[in-house]
Amino acid sequence: MPLGTLDRTPPPFFKQGPSALSKLMVFSAIALFLMVADTRFRVSQPLRAGVATVLYPLQWLALRPVLAVRYGxxxxxxxxSAQASEAQARQKLAQQSLRANQVDELALENERLRKLLQLRERTGTAAMAAEVLYEAADPYTRKVIIDKGLAQGVQPGSPVIDESGVLGQVTRVHPLVSEVTLLTDRGHAIPVLNTRTGARSVAYGDPSAHGGSLELRFMAGNADVQPGDLLTTSGVDGVYPPGLPVAKVQKVERRADSGFARIDCVPQALVDGARHVMVLASLNQSVPARPAPEDSAPGTAGKKAKK
Structure with a gap:
């Protein structure tokens, strides 16, 4: 029998099911459905929490060599280096002692003004100490992981500060750890107040700069902003307590071709080297609830007594 007459096509038994294009369309539809379901119903949040809980011992064990080298x-x-740090601390202590004498007088004056204007005293803010474990692996964001989570009472949206100022905000909470988005992340914004002029604005994260910085956007070209101005939290967002240091104005560029000025700011907090931080309660969680109308209206108690 000549070899050219043989049928070289494989029998149907060995064919590989659906085509590659069909598989691509099916898996793309499943992926799109899962993304929509996660966005609307958060179906993957319990899975994330479970995976984070299971992987926490492995993360803790993997960090031991790093911490050993760091502490060594x-x-x-x-x-x-120790003597230089001591000299700086003594100089700073001398400056603080001078300011302490002025603070006592200002506090007394502030108390009298508040009583005169019948202003309510500021509510205290609860705080919790935490330690930074490591930076998030995503190269397109500026986030860190701290060693406190739902088990310790951390709530999403809580402000995070270090010894120099505002560091960021808690954006995701797991049972044992939490994720903190830093001020320099491109998706982060914080209302600020210029302590020199009293003008309010919003600072946005600018990770493109070296080490990360902040930018005051939509400020008029003739706005009264100067290099060295201190920006603090304004408290109007109901998240950050007012008066916390945020950044200092580093550069003001007034362009003739635009009605807005480009204002670059340097964060006060150690966004690249923070280790020990404080997690604060949100301002809207610290404000006491308003009394019910029937309890606050005058003469209500007398009406209830008559009944």
């Missing part, structure tokens, strides 16, 4: 490097710091 700190232990072998030179005596010259």
């Amino acid at each position: 490097a700190e232990y072998f710091e030179t005596l010259r």
Whole structure:
């Protein structure tokens, strides 16, 4: 029998099911459905929390060598560095002692003015100490992971500060750890107040700069903003308590081809080296609830007594 007459096509038994295009369309539809379901119904949130809980011991174990090297490097710091730090601390202490004398007088004056204007005293803000474990693996965001979570009472949206100022905000909470979005993240914005002029504005994260910075957007070209101005939280957003240091104005560029000025700011907090932080309660969680109308209206108690 000649070889050219043989049928070389594989029998139907060995065919590989649907085509590659059909598989692509089916899996794309499933992926789109899962994304919509996660956005609308948050079906993957319990799965994320469970995976984070299971992986926490492995993360803790993997961080032990890193922490050992870090603590070893700190232990072998030179005596010259320690003496320089002590000299700076003594100089700062002398400056703070001078300011402390002025603070007592200003506090007394502030108390008298509040009583005169019948202003309500500021409510206290609860705080919780936490430690930064590591930075998030996503290269397109500026986030860190802290060692406190739902088990310790951390709530989404809570402000996070360090010893120098506002560091960021809690954006995701797991049972044992939490995710903090830093001020320099491109998706973060915070209302600020210029302490020199009293003008309010909004600072946006600008990760494109070296080390990350903040930018005051939509400020008029003739706005009274100068390099060195201190920006603090304004408290109008109901999240950050007012008066917390946020950033200092570094550069003001007034362009003739635009009605807005480009204003670059440097964060006061250590966004690249923070280790120990404080998680604050949101301002709207600290404000006491308003009394019910029947309880606050005059003469209500007398009417209830008559009944």
